[in-house]
Amino acid sequence: MAKDFPTRQENYAQWxxxxxxxxxxxxxxxxxxxxxxxxxxxxxxxxxxxQLDKMFKATGHQNAYFPLFIPKSFFSKEADHVEGFAKxxxxxxxxxxxxxxxxxxxxxxxxxxLEEELIIRPTSETIIWDTYRNWIQSYRDLPLxxxxxANVVRWEMRTRLFLxxxxxxxxxxxxxxxxxxxxxxxxxxxxxIYAEFAEKWMALPVHKGLKSANExxxxxxxxxxxxxxxxxxxxxxxxxxxxxxxNFARAFDVKFLNKENKLEYVWAxxxxxxxxxxxxxxxxxxxxxxxxxxxxxxxIQVAIVPIYKNSDQLAAISQKANAIKEALEAKGISVKYxxxxxxxxxxxxxxxxxxxxxxxxxxxxxxxxxxxxxxxxRDTLEKETYQLTDIENKIMHLLDHIQDNLYRKAxxxxxxxxxxxxxxxxxxxxxxxxxFVLAHWDGTTDTELQIKEETKATIRTIPLNNKKEAGxxxxxxxxxxxxxxxxxxx
Amino acid sequence: MAKDFPTRQENYAQWxxxxxxxxxxxxxxxxxxxxxxxxxxxxxxxxxxxQLDKMFKATGHQNAYFPLFIPKSFFSKEADHVEGFAKxxxxxxxxxxxxxxxxxxxxxxxxxxLEEELIIRPTSETIIWDTYRNWIQSYRDLPLxxxxxANVVRWEMRTRLFLxxxxxxxxxxxxxxxxxxxxxxxxxxxxxIYAEFAEKWMALPVHKGLKSANExxxxxxxxxxxxxxxxxxxxxxxxxxxxxxxNFARAFDVKFLNKENKLEYVWAxxxxxxxxxxxxxxxxxxxxxxxxxxxxxxxIQVAIVPIYKNSDQLAAISQKANAIKEALEAKGISVKYxxxxxxxxxxxxxxxxxxxxxxxxxxxxxxxxxxxxxxxxRDTLEKETYQLTDIENKIMHLLDHIQDNLYRKAxxxxxxxxxxxxxxxxxxxxxxxxxFVLAHWDGTTDTELQIKEETKATIRTIPLNNKKEAGxxxxxxxxxxxxxxxxxxx
Numbered sequence: 001m002a003k004d005f006p007t008r009q010e011n012y013a014q015w016x017x018x019x020x021x022x023x024x025x026x027x028x029x030x031x032x033x034x035x036x037x038x039x040x041x042x043x044x045x046x047x048x049x050x051q052l053d054k055m056f057k058a059t060g061h062q063n064a065y066f067p068l069f070i071p072k073s074f075f076s077k078e079a080d081h082v083e084g085f086a087k088x089x090x091x092x093x094x095x096x097x098x099x100x101x102x103x104x105x106x107x108x109x110x111x112x113x114l115e116e117e118l119i120i121r122p123t124s125e126t127i128i129w130d131t132y133r134n135w136i137q138s139y140r141d142l143p144l145x146x147x148x149x150a151n152v153v154r155w156e157m158r159t160r161l162f163l164x165x166x167x168x169x170x171x172x173x174x175x176x177x178x179x180x181x182x183x184x185x186x187x188x189x190x191x192x193i194y195a196e197f198a199e200k201w202m203a204l205p206v207h208k209g210l211k212s213a214n215e216x217x218x219x220x221x222x223x224x225x226x227x228x229x230x231x232x233x234x235x236x237x238x239x240x241x242x243x244x245x246x247n248f249a250r251a252f253d254v255k256f257l258n259k260e261n262k263l264e265y266v267w268a269x270x271x272x273x274x275x276x277x278x279x280x281x282x283x284x285x286x287x288x289x290x291x292x293x294x295x296x297x298x299x300i301q302v303a304i305v306p307i308y309k310n311s312d313q314l315a316a317i318s319q320k321a322n323a324i325k326e327a328l329e330a331k332g333i334s335v336k337y338x339x340x341x342x343x344x345x346x347x348x349x350x351x352x353x354x355x356x357x358x359x360x361x362x363x364x365x366x367x368x369x370x371x372x373x374x375x376x377x378r379d380t381l382e383k384e385t386y387q388l389t390d391i392e393n394k395i396m397h398l399l400d401h402i403q404d405n406l407y408r409k410a411x412x413x414x415x416x417x418x419x420x421x422x423x424x425x426x427x428x429x430x431x432x433x434x435x436f437v438l439a440h441w442d443g444t445t446d447t448e449l450q451i452k453e454e455t456k457a458t459i460r461t462i463p464l465n466n467k468k469e470a471g472x473x474x475x476x477x478x479x480x481x482x483x484x485x486x487x488x489x490x
Numbered sequence: 491m492a493k494d495f496p497t498r499q500e501n502y503a504q505w506x507x508x509x510x511x512x513x514x515x516x517x518x519x520x521x522x523x524x525x526x527x528x529x530x531x532x533x534x535x536x537x538x539x540x541q542l543d544k545m546f547k548a549t550g551h552q553n554a555y556f557p558l559f560i561p562k563s564f565f566s567k568e569a570d571h572v573e574g575f576a577k578x579x580x581x582x583x584x585x586x587x588x589x590x591x592x593x594x595x596x597x598x599x600x601x602x603x604l605e606e607e608l609i610i611r612p613t614s615e616t617i618i619w620d621t622y623r624n625w626i627q628s629y630r631d632l633p634l635x636x637x638x639x640a641n642v643v644r645w646e647m648r649t650r651l652f653l654x655x656x657x658x659x660x661x662x663x664x665x666x667x668x669x670x671x672x673x674x675x676x677x678x679x680x681x682x683i684y685a686e687f688a689e690k691w692m693a694l695p696v697h698k699g700l701k702s703a704n705e706x707x708x709x710x711x712x713x714x715x716x717x718x719x720x721x722x723x724x725x726x727x728x729x730x731x732x733x734x735x736x737n738f739a740r741a742f743d744v745k746f747l748n749k750e751n752k753l754e755y756v757w758a759x760x761x762x763x764x765x766x767x768x769x770x771x772x773x774x775x776x777x778x779x780x781x782x783x784x785x786x787x788x789x790i791q792v793a794i795v796p797i798y799k800n801s802d803q804l805a806a807i808s809q810k811a812n813a814i815k816e817a818l819e820a821k822g823i824s825v826k827y828x829x830x831x832x833x834x835x836x837x838x839x840x841x842x843x844x845x846x847x848x849x850x851x852x853x854x855x856x857x858x859x860x861x862x863x864x865x866x867x868r869d870t871l872e873k874e875t876y877q878l879t880d881i882e883n884k885i886m887h888l889l890d891h892i893q894d895n896l897y898r899k900a901x902x903x904x905x906x907x908x909x910x911x912x913x914x915x916x917x918x919x920x921x922x923x924x925x926f927v928l929a930h931w932d933g934t935t936d937t938e939l940q941i942k943e944e945t946k947a948t949i950r951t952i953p954l955n956n957k958k959e960a961g962x963x964x965x966x967x968x969x970x971x972x973x974x975x976x977x978x979x980x
Contacts, residue, residue, distance in 0.1 A: 039552035062529035076595035086587040105566035
């Protein structure tokens with residue numbers, strides 16, 4: 001299975017796009033900007049969902065489901081929110097088709113026009129806060145900790161598979177609290193969950209931090225984010241957690257009787273990660289040979305390929321291979337034994353390598369005699385012969401080791417591509433080359449926008465627990481107390 | 491917690507609606523016909539999803555995700571399909587909002603009109619078969635066994651929570667096969683899975699059968715279904731599995747090179763169950779005291795309530811209760827220990843009864859002395875005192891027993907409400923009273939429609955493996971070879 005596609009060096013954007021398509025992760029659909037998530041891609045997304053869902057539930061959140069549609073009038077209720085989303089809304093105006101007069105198809109039935117247009121949710125704060133008004137009367141109803149797994153639509157002009165699509169899948173948490181402090185605590189708790197998921201499951205090091213006023217969510221008081229660096233030196237925002245203050249409670253009149261028996265507006269958060277994480281995962285670890293997946297998110301962790309010349313050999317090898325498979329599965333490892341006879345071993349090796357299976361085992365007649373197996377690692381492409389004794393623990397250990405190795409490699413890459421700069425010329429030069437650029441900034445939106453205008457770089461995040469140091473803004477020369485992270489971004 | 495709602499006898503429709511809302515399963519949203527699925531309802535749906543997904547995967551199916559939107563032109567390609575769905579389609583016509591001239595809100599931006607309107611999927615055959623054209627070239631690409639968990643929209647004029655809503659959640663399987671026989675086999679395999687799920691997990695007896703031509707899916711050659719009887723004597727279609735023949739392959743030009751190297755159209759199936767199953771589950775078992783859930787689908791299977799007079803007693807009881815909880819959880823039983831001090835035991839009893847928790851344990855000071863616990867069953871409302879020895883196995887056994895009991899009760903109800911009739915007068919009388927009515931039918935759509943016109947009854951299904959017996963159609967008097975099942979239906 002030859003997978004003809006450019007190297008990262010030759011054309012990074014094309015490498016990514018080809019990889020997504022040829023590794024059967026996703027493809028463009030007949031609907032502009034919308035993707036089809038193929039089974040191999042969806043299986044990875046399901047593993048992400050399962051882990052995140054577990055982490056949300058372990059911290060007291062429950063799932064629910066709110067309508068796909070949002071009445072247009074709801075949208076105008078929070079001024080910043082509508083300003084941020086109005087330009088990318090898909091609008092339902094009619095509810096019926098009819099046969100066309102020429103009999104050649106169907107047309108929209110103008111008699112079935114909606115009195116009020118419905119927006120396909122780009123995010124659900126408005127419909128959810130309209131609902132919460134009836135769910136919350138007293139402090140006894142709080143906190144309300146709800147998450148939803150759903151599809152959302154944001155009309156995008158330029159789309160890229162997983163990274164930016166018109167429809168995407170995500171989870172959106174929407175919580176309601178008695179106090180400001182409790183809401184901020186929730187915002188940060190979720191940020192920690194996102195960072196832990198990125199680092200421990202995706203093997204992707206992230207910076208936790210605050211967005212600048214210009215980059216925050218439309219309707220938020222503060223937006224926190226996790227920010228990662230891709231192999232082409234561009235940043236990727238991998239998740240956001242918003243402290244919404246009382247903005248949506250005011251817009252939708254959601255008040256509660258507090259413990260002092262006084263009516264007060266509810267405090268809110270919202271937070272989400274999406275199928276964009278798939279783009280981050282693919283770009284973070286993959287190489288010119290294809291996909292590289294961290295073991296914890298790989299749908300198949302170990303593939304076993306028999307090497308044989310005749311059916312007797314295959315039968316003997318299969319017996320051993322199935323025993324290994326069972327032993328590994330008993331340890332919770334997902335295994336595929338590929339005894340298909342229509343493909344040659346070389347084709348299978350190439351297939352599993354390309355699709356990112358972390359460990360491949362090959363067993364031939366000599367292995368049977370010697371009680372051995374050939375073990376190939378996807379991350380380093382190294383091969384080694386293992387004795388079969390205690391193979392399940394050896395493989396478990398190897399999978400853990402690969403997971404760690406991917407993280408350490410990504411971390412080393414990030415460190416190598418993080419630069420402190422102190423002059424405007426150095427800044428422009430480094431931004432052009434790529435990477436995270438740590439520089440002083442005067443804290444104004446005006447400066448941020450001018451820097452963006454001139455270099456296309458944005459402030460990715462103001463890291464939490466940032467070291468304070470006096471300096472001068474690289475653009476305006478005004479005093480600054482800390483460096484922030486600039487980069488060009490996806 | 492007093493739950494004021496009518497009995498089934500007083501007003502079945504109101505009983506159902508109030509139960510859904512007051513048991514926190516779902517509620518109507520601000521968007522006409524769309525529901526909000528609340529956490530308790532969604533938790534049951536998640537249990538359904540998990541089991542069905544497991545069954546689909548165990549039979550070789552993979553999940554994927556296709557776009558929410560379907561270009562209008564795709565809809566016209568299969569004539570029966572568009573005929574069936576055109577009248578209930580939500581249509582997206584624009585992709586942007588703008589500020590209104592009066593500055594008081596947003597309006598649709600007429601400059602952002604789509605060249606071709608997009609339909610919100612009412613079902614995904616068209617977009618999926620358009621995609622399959624590129625996925626299928628040869629018999630080696632077959633079978634293609636794909637399932638999708640998604641939301642769909644069908645514009646309904648009369649809606650009822652879970653049973654018929656404009657937006658609903660479902661799974662839709664779409665498979666492609668080399669031969670007609672293999673596609674029919676798949677259709678029936680899925681029907682068996684649906685029936686097994688209904689009977690073993692939902693404790694709901696169903697008839698497996700074929701739909702009449704008039705009731706089949708728009709675009710199918712044959713529609714198979716599982717059909718259940720609700721407590722008010724009305725039928726509910728709980729799942730359908732369609733043999734699509736080559737209809738969609740022809741409409742979307744999906745051909746494959748067969749083993750003889752000849753181009754041939756692909757054979758297809760599609761099949762689905764939806765959040766409508768929630769309606770079936772609620773109506774099948776619940777009573778005038780509230781929800782009754784089969785243990786296999788109950789989010790909480792056992793609730794433990796402490797009975798105490800002071801904090802010392804509570805501490806002692808909590809120690810014992812937590813030990814029981816751990817022992818039950820080690821057996822895979824989901825348990826809630828409710829030691830909230832703001833609610834009295836009576837309130838908690840009523841809450842768990844109303845919300846359908848299968849088993850409730852109560853522990854008081856005397857139980858501590860005696861090494862006992864009070865065990866209350868939701869299905870029979872019986873209470874009994876158990877010795878704590880080996881409590882985990884006793885409770886496991888009890889949960890199994892409750893699951894069986896609910897099934898047997900529902901089966902007995904169905905048998906009692908199934909009637910053979912042989913004259914038109916008896917037919918009309920029995921249909922009016924309710925239940926499944928087994929009657930001879932001459933096999934024509936014309937007769938079926940006239941019967942529906944006069945009695946509102948439809949042919950629910952022609953049972954598989956139906957006993958052949960000569961008879962005369964109750965309506966036309968024409969000869970018939972078998973009885974079919976008539977009923978009024980949801």
